[in-house]
Amino acid sequence: MEKKDLDWGNLSFAYMHTDYSYVCNYKDGAWEEGGLTSDHTVTLSECAGLLHYCQEVFEGLKAYTTENGDIVCFRPDMNAQRMYDSAARLEMPSFPKDKFVEAVEMVVRANAAWVPPFGSGATLYIRPFMFATGDVIGVKPATEYQFRILVTPVGPYYKGGVKPVKLQVPEFDRAAPHGTGNIKAGLNYAMSLHPSVIAHSKGYADNLFLDPQTRTYVEETGGANVLFVKKDGTLVVPQSFTDSILPSITRRSLVDVAEKMLGMTVEQRPVRFDEIDQFVECGMCGTAAVISPVGQIDNGDQSVVYGMEHVGPVMKKLRETLTGIQSGAIEDQFGWVHKIDVE
Numbered sequence: 379m380e381k382k383d384l385d386w387g388n389l390s391f392a393y394m395h396t397d398y399s400y401v402c403n404y405k406d407g408a409w410e411e412g413g414l415t416s417d418h419t420v421t422l423s424e425c426a427g428l429l430h431y432c433q434e435v436f437e438g439l440k441a442y443t444t445e446n447g448d449i450v451c452f453r454p455d456m457n458a459q460r461m462y463d464s465a466a467r468l469e470m471p472s473f474p475k476d477k478f479v480e481a482v483e484m485v486v487r488a489n490a491a492w493v494p495p496f497g498s499g500a501t502l503y504i505r506p507f508m509f510a511t512g513d514v515i516g517v518k519p520a521t522e523y524q525f526r527i528l529v530t531p532v533g534p535y536y537k538g539g540v541k542p543v544k545l546q547v548p549e550f551d552r553a554a555p556h557g558t559g560n561i562k563a564g565l566n567y568a569m570s571l572h573p574s575v576i577a578h579s580k581g582y583a584d585n586l587f588l589d590p591q592t593r594t595y596v597e598e599t600g601g602a603n604v605l606f607v608k609k610d611g612t613l614v615v616p617q618s619f620t621d622s623i624l625p626s627i628t629r630r631s632l633v634d635v636a637e638k639m640l641g642m643t644v645e646q647r648p649v650r651f652d653e654i655d656q657f658v659e660c661g662m663c664g665t666a667a668v669i670s671p672v673g674q675i676d677n678g679d680q681s682v683v684y685g686m687e688h689v690g691p692v693m694k695k696l697r698e699t700l701t702g703i704q705s706g707a708i709e710d711q712f713g714w715v716h717k718i719d720v721e
């Protein structure tokens with residue numbers, strides 16, 4: 379298989395269409411067989427449920443080349459499960475989990491020429507998504523849906539090495555208490571765009587949202603979970619008592635790495651905002667960057683500083699261990715790296 383002629387080292391995080399997408403429709407109470415398409419557009423009824431009542435959920439994962447040349451992705455079964463749960467919360471038909479993993483394999487295999495080579499730092503971003511295509515005018519769930527997967531090659535998250543970023547506490551909330559903050563739905567992003575644009579205009583990488591009920595506890599950023607480290611090296615993972623934190627696969631993997639590989643103590647509990655100045659490191663975690671170190675958090679005219687000059691040793695170790703497992707440099711004792719056979 380001949381790779382596409384792309385400048386792999388200089389890709390940005392932008393969409394470019396590849397050879398194939400995967401598409402599968404739901405109609406009359408069942409998912410059809412599904413398969414590849416080279417049509418990268420979607421034609422919808424003007425009355426599609428997606429356009430009026432926002433029935434849409436999505437996932438994000440990546441395929442990449444390991445040191446020995448295998449094309450792999452990371453824990454796709456976890457994305458399948460999360461999308462299953464997200465769909466159920468929005469009264470959408472859940473896409474079968476085995477079929478999800480098979481669809482990811484099928485679309486990556488068909489686009490193998492677009493999977494960046496090892497060492498480029500680039501990956502093939504995989505975006506599964508599902509939306510209501512059926513007509514609805516009265517408020518109710520649609521009866522027809524489309525599940526799709528698009529893939530697009532993207533550059534490394536950090537071009538010039540990993541650098542700490544700043545966060546601010548915004549005046550807005552990301553999710554309602556016991557609302558949809560714990561599912562991966564476009565609607566959670568629609569309402570975070572305004573605070574996100576404000577944060578960026580002030581020089582912050584993202585917002586650190588507090589619990590929407592009391593504004594006392596730390597939740598997460600617009601698109602990543604957060605982690606802290608105590609002076610004694612304990613990893614502190616914020617939990618939400620209003621169920622409004624998205625269950626990050628990266629975060630859950632890092633907790634396993636910390637406990638089972640690095641012998642660290644992990645505390646998963648609600649974390650008060652007024653205790654974060656007791657911590658010595660902070661990081662954001664998600665598929666794109668694995669861990670982005672956070673050097674400073676501002677709330678009005680108060681600042682908590684962890685250091686903008688260097689990456690803390692615990693975040694560095696966690697990041698290196700998980701990226702090492704992903705690349706094949708460190709043995710994968712968990713069975714997380716999922717090989718995709720390409721002939």
Ligand SMILES: *Cc1c(COP(=O)(O)O)cnc(C)c1O
Pocket residue numbers: 438562598599600601602603624625626627628629663664665666
């Ligand atoms: C996708 C997402 C994350 C990160 O989840 P991963 O599975 O680690 O990529 C965190 N927070 C929000 C709000 C997200 O949408």
